[in-house]
Amino acid sequence: MAGGAEAVRLGAEIERRERELRGLRERLAEVLAGESGADSEEGSAGVSAAAFPAELPPLPAQASLSAAAILRYSRQLVLPELGVRGQLRLARCSVLVVGCGGLGCPLAQYLAAAGIGRLGLVDHDVVETSNLHRQVLHGEARRGLPKAVSAAATLRLLNSTVHYVPYCGALSPSTALELVRQYDVVADCSDNVPTRYLVNDACVLAGKPLVSGSALRLEGQLVVYNYQGGPCYRCLFPKPPPPETVTNCADGGVLGVVPGIMGCIQALEVLKIASGMGSSFNQFMLMFDAREGKFRNIKLRPKKADCAVCGDNPSVTRLQDYEAFCGSSATDKCRTLHLLSSKDRISVEEYKKLLDEQVPHVLLDVRPQVEVDICRLAHAVHIPLSKLEEKSEEYLEYLKKRICEEKQRTNGQTSFPVYVVCKLGNDSQKAVRIIQELPVKAYGPVLAKDIKGGLMAWASKIDPTFPQY
Amino acid sequence: VTSSPSVRSFCFRGGAELLFDGVKKHQVTLPSQPEPWDIRNLLKWIKTNLLKERPELFMQGESVRPGILVLINDADWELMGELDYKLQDQDNVLFISTLHGG
Numbered sequence: 001m002a003g004g005a006e007a008v009r010l011g012a013e014i015e016r017r018e019r020e021l022r023g024l025r026e027r028l029a030e031v032l033a034g035e036s037g038a039d040s041e042e043g044s045a046g047v048s049a050a051a052f053p054a055e056l057p058p059l060p061a062q063a064s065l066s067a068a069a070i071l072r073y074s075r076q077l078v079l080p081e082l083g084v085r086g087q088l089r090l091a092r093c094s095v096l097v098v099g100c101g102g103l104g105c106p107l108a109q110y111l112a113a114a115g116i117g118r119l120g121l122v123d124h125d126v127v128e129t130s131n132l133h134r135q136v137l138h139g140e141a142r143r144g145l146p147k148a149v150s151a152a153a154t155l156r157l158l159n160s161t162v163h164y165v166p167y168c169g170a171l172s173p174s175t176a177l178e179l180v181r182q183y184d185v186v187a188d189c190s191d192n193v194p195t196r197y198l199v200n201d202a203c204v205l206a207g208k209p210l211v212s213g214s215a216l217r218l219e220g221q222l223v224v225y226n227y228q229g230g231p232c233y234r235c236l237f238p239k240p241p242p243p244e245t246v247t248n249c250a251d252g253g254v255l256g257v258v259p260g261i262m263g264c265i266q267a268l269e270v271l272k273i274a275s276g277m278g279s280s281f282n283q284f285m286l287m288f289d290a291r292e293g294k295f296r297n298i299k300l301r302p303k304k305a306d307c308a309v310c311g312d313n314p315s316v317t318r319l320q321d322y323e324a325f326c327g328s329s330a331t332d333k334c335r336t337l338h339l340l341s342s343k344d345r346i347s348v349e350e351y352k353k354l355l356d357e358q359v360p361h362v363l364l365d366v367r368p369q370v371e372v373d374i375c376r377l378a379h380a381v382h383i384p385l386s387k388l389e390e391k392s393e394e395y396l397e398y399l400k401k402r403i404c405e406e407k408q409r410t411n412g413q414t415s416f417p418v419y420v421v422c423k424l425g426n427d428s429q430k431a432v433r434i435i436q437e438l439p440v441k442a443y444g445p446v447l448a449k450d451i452k453g454g455l456m457a458w459a460s461k462i463d464p465t466f467p468q469y
Numbered sequence: 470v471t472s473s474p475s476v477r478s479f480c481f482r483g484g485a486e487l488l489f490d491g492v493k494k495h496q497v498t499l500p501s502q503p504e505p506w507d508i509r510n511l512l513k514w515i516k517t518n519l520l521k522e523r524p525e526l527f528m529q530g531e532s533v534r535p536g537i538l539v540l541i542n543d544a545d546w547e548l549m550g551e552l553d554y555k556l557q558d559q560d561n562v563l564f565i566s567t568l569h570g571g
Contacts, residue, residue: 103571191571216570219483236545237567241536245526247484249570259571285538287565289482298540301547332570389522 025144032145032153052167052175056182059092059117059163069161073115086275087115093274094118094163096183098171098199100147101125102134102249102259103213103266104189109137110267112155116274118163119155120183123147124170124331130469134256170330171195173319176202185270188212189263191248191332193240194322198330200225200233201319204310209273211281213259213266216252220262220288223281223300224269226310230282234316235304240326248332258290339429346449348457351419360410361417362402366431367455371423375455375467385427388434400443407444415445423469425454474501477511477556483566485537488527489519508539509552511562527564538565 065073065084069091076082095116097104100123108119125147127138135147142150148166155164171179171190180186180202188199188210196212203210209227214220226232265286269279285298309316323329346354354361365372365380372382381402387395407416418435422428428450435448451458459466478496480486486493499506499514509531516524525534532552533539539546540563541554556562 099571101571189571191569193569196569214568214571216484216568219568221483221565221568236538237536239535241567242525242534245534245536245566246569252484252570254570287482296543298538299544299548301545 022144028141029145029149032149052169052179054165056094056118056165059094062088062091064088065091069115072161076114081277082275086277089275090115090271091117093185094120094183095270095274096120096122096180096186097189098122098186098195099189099191100135100137100151101131101189101191102215102254102256103263104187105135105137105151106260106263107187107189107213107267107270108151108155109158110264111270112159112162112164114267114271115159116162116271118165118183119152120165120167120179121148121151122167122169122171122179123151124168130250134254134259136256136260171198171202173198173321177205177319180206180208183208185273186210187266187270189266192330193243193246193328194326194330196233197240197325198319198322201309201316204232204234205317205319209279211266211269211273211279213262215259215262216247216249216254218255218258218290220258220286220290222262222265222269222286222288223284224273224279227273227279227282229303231301231303232307232310234309235302235307235311236300238304238308243326243328243335246328248334250332250334255290258288261288261290334424335426336424337426337429340432340450344432344449345425345429345452346419347452348462351451351458352462354417354419359417360406361419362399362406364399364418364420364431364435365422366420366427367422371469374469377421377455377458380421385422385431388431391434396438403443403446415447418446418448419451420448421451421458422454424456425450425452428454475499475506475558477506477560477562479511479562479564481564481566483568485527485564485566488523495519506556507552508541508546508554508556508562511556512552533564536567538567539563540565 065087070077073087077084077087093116095111097108097119100108100121108121111119123146127142127145127147127150129143131138132140137151137154138147146168148168152164152166155162176198186199186203186208188196190196190199200210203226210225212225212233213222224230269281273279283300283302285300287296287298303310305312308314363377363380365376365382366385366388368384376382381399383395383399403416403418410416420428420431420435432448432450435446455466456468459468476496476498478494480494481489482493489495512528512531512533516528520527527537528534541549542561546554
């Protein structure tokens with residue numbers, strides 16, 4: 001096998017370059033962190049020093065704008081709604097940005113450009129390739145770097161007079177309140193339910209206005225909570241949604257410009273609050289439907305007297321365990337389902353072996369059509385999970401036909417193997433359950449198993465040329 | 470008084486439409502019944518007639534599940550009496566699932 005030696009050589013080469021890349025990333029992170037330390041007045045708020053939550057000095061009060069500031073902000077200074085007074089207020093205002101992703105990037109960019117005094121940038125994650133289409137402060141060279149550091153580095157190039165404080169970690173119940181207390185306005189640009197409740201409760205307990213944005217697919221929503229006697233997030237949503245009803249950007253998809261638009265509107269509301277104009281979305285929700293090109297303003301309920309955190313007799317008087325409260329983790333990473341026992345599952349390595357040995361079977365791909373269009377294994381039979389769930393006769397007939405065809409190539413095995421695959425190995429487990437319940441008469445004895453980790457495990461462990469998405 | 474069959478329209482957004490074959494706008498004819506239609510009856514009707522699979526992703530008990538807001542003429546149903554609100558002609562009922570992505 002001449003290919004074997006070549007494969008070993010290429011593998012070693014890839015490993016060498018990856019090592020080199022890791023070294024470069026570490027150096028870049030150090031360089032960026034060094035810059036951040038240099039421009040913070042007290043030198044304590046550099047990246048590595050962003051011990052959570054470091055005590056921050058108050059922003060200096062300014063009686064007037066410098067000539068440089070007048071030139072820089074002149075186009076907004078001449079607005080009577082803002083004026084010098086408003087600009088000075090912006091310079092004295094600190095904003096905590098929770099999440100430096102699709103919403104946080106444009107929000108922080110416009111706040112920095114407008115001359116906000118201090119930006120706290122919270123994110124526990126590192127930049128990934130699949131972030132770049134919407135998280136526009138990060139670039140190709142920043143992959144692998146903490147998002148908070150990357151965002152601060154880009155913003156510093158835009159406006160070096162703003163004080164940036166990157167926090168490379170997740171907001172947690174033990175740190176959130178102390179952190180929120182040090183800022184004037186909070187922008188929720190997070191991507192998961194537990195963090196939204198955590199940020200809300202911290203804002204209520206600390207008495208800070210919360211400008212909350214969210215986006216998914218082709219839609220966005222925005223509300224300003226806990227502001228001038230208006231409702232908080234819990235007034236609107238006293239109970240968290242069941243975890244299985246929550247969709248993240250990886251599963252649902254998101255068009256990059258949609259969080260871009262919502263993040264910009266969030267920035268606008270922060271600027272209005274910070275400058276003293278006041279927000280338009282206290283007790284109102286803005287809904288944006290990008291597909292229809294429509295914005296809708298929805299009148300919300302007022303603050304609820306029986307709200308658990310902002311009501312008259314609050315039961316939540318300190319921060320709690322929000323992951324337990326919501327039954328989900330405080331990230332937007334895909335959930336791992338454990339529906340089947342290990343005897344009903346095989347690994348990608350085991351499946352590769354079956355393929356190599358040409359064991360007769362049917363491979364059933366249950367992803368939605370749009371994902372099959374992205375990439376597929378050529379020999380797979382495709383039936384979306386939704387069609388299996390609704391027991392679509394047309395599709396079940398098709399499955400039966402394919403099973404019968406393949407079965408003819410065997411000598412009447414007792415139970416014919418059907419392997420089910422999806423992107424990550426969650427939907428495939430649901431599909432196996434459905435197939436196991438199909439009447440034996442119609443299909444003959446079938447042994448259905450799912451492939452653990454799905455096609456993404458196939459891509460990372462078996463075939464590196466297979467696309468990851 | 471018996472209300473006659475009436476044509477109603479309602480909408481789903483924020484991903485709630487995905488439970489209804491991806492259709493955002495629905496126009497339906499509600500059968501006549503002795504009492505005027507309220508949101509409680511409308512939800513019951515939707516559950517029986519439109520929600521084929523996995524009703525728990527939309528409903529909990531006789532109401533919508535946590536995380537779905539009901540809007541009547543672009544106002545939070547909390548302001549209008551929630552389940553007891555009596556539907557008027559031309560009312561625009563909207564069910565939105567809240568988004569959490571960013």
